[in-house]
Amino acid sequence: MWLVGMVVAALLLGTFRLTTRYEYGPRSRRLLGLALGVSAALGFLLVDLWLFPDLSGGYQVLAAAGLTLPVFVVLALVVTEVLRLRKQELFNREISALRAREMELEKTLEDVDRRVRRELGRREEAERAARSLARDLEVHRERVERWQREGGAARIRSIKVEEWERELRSLDPAGLRERRALLERELRGVADPDRRAQLEVQMSLAVLAASGDADRPRSVMRDVEQAVSEAAKERREIEAELGRVRAELTLWQDRLREFLSKEIELD
Numbered sequence: 001m002w003l004v005g006m007v008v009a010a011l012l013l014g015t016f017r018l019t020t021r022y023e024y025g026p027r028s029r030r031l032l033g034l035a036l037g038v039s040a041a042l043g044f045l046l047v048d049l050w051l052f053p054d055l056s057g058g059y060q061v062l063a064a065a066g067l068t069l070p071v072f073v074v075l076a077l078v079v080t081e082v083l084r085l086r087k088q089e090l091f092n093r094e095i096s097a098l099r100a101r102e103m104e105l106e107k108t109l110e111d112v113d114r115r116v117r118r119e120l121g122r123r124e125e126a127e128r129a130a131r132s133l134a135r136d137l138e139v140h141r142e143r144v145e146r147w148q149r150e151g152g153a154a155r156i157r158s159i160k161v162e163e164w165e166r167e168l169r170s171l172d173p174a175g176l177r178e179r180r181a182l183l184e185r186e187l188r189g190v191a192d193p194d195r196r197a198q199l200e201v202q203m204s205l206a207v208l209a210a211s212g213d214a215d216r217p218r219s220v221m222r223d224v225e226q227a228v229s230e231a232a233k234e235r236r237e238i239e240a241e242l243g244r245v246r247a248e249l250t251l252w253q254d255r256l257r258e259f260l261s262k263e264i265e266l267d
Contacts, residue, residue, distance in 0.1 A: 018077065032076055094252045180206045182205060
């Protein structure tokens with residue numbers, strides 16, 4: 001008995017939806033008429049061939065009519081849902097495209113953030129390298145200055161330092177590297193303290209002459225600052241577009257809710 005009650009309730013709900021949810025036009029009425037004809041044919045076939053094959057005449061017609069109603073309600077619901085989905089397709093298509101664009105922009109923002117973090121990591125490394133290089137250069141400067149002050153021939157030593165500096169400045173980077181390698185080899189074979197001190201001073205001067213490399217960390221930091229600035233600008237542009245996309249997405253979602261909240265024209 002409860003099963004019959006559930007079937008009746010479902011039929012009533014389906015009928016209520018069909019009569020209150022949609023507004024029908026010529027095409028939808030034709031489709032529902034076709035659904036009614038198919039339902040009547042199915043009802044008659046079910047009664048005649050399967051459910052009540054022994055019935056005939058008026059009883060057979062009544063039984064077929066009793067089956068026609070639920071079959072028609074089911075078919076009509078299918079037809080109306082198909083028509084509704086076709087009308088709703090515009091909203092779904094726009095919403096899907098906007099959601100895809102939103103996800104694309106969010107991924108682009110993540111890529112920009114990763115790029116910024118990577119650039120900031122490069123800046124930290126460059127700052128550490130610059131501090132380390134500055135300390136090393138200060139050690140070499142102190143060595144040269146200390147050697148100039150030592151002994152009683154400061155003037156002569158200053159002149160020597162000037163001569164060595166001029167000579168080293170005349171060398172290109174490859175020549176400086178070659179000179180440093182030569183000085184390192186000489187240092188390994190020198191036992192005389194005075195000669196060793198001179199070679200060490202020349203080595204320090206060579207390091208200082210090549211200290212143009214100190215610009216490399218600063219150059220990296222300048223590049224990082226520019227990259228971070230460009231990334232910040234790109235991020236602002238992406239966020240602005242993302243805001244526009246989200247606003248348009250909200251607009252289309254509101255339109256869809258409005259479309260679904262009132263009687264739907266199927267034609």
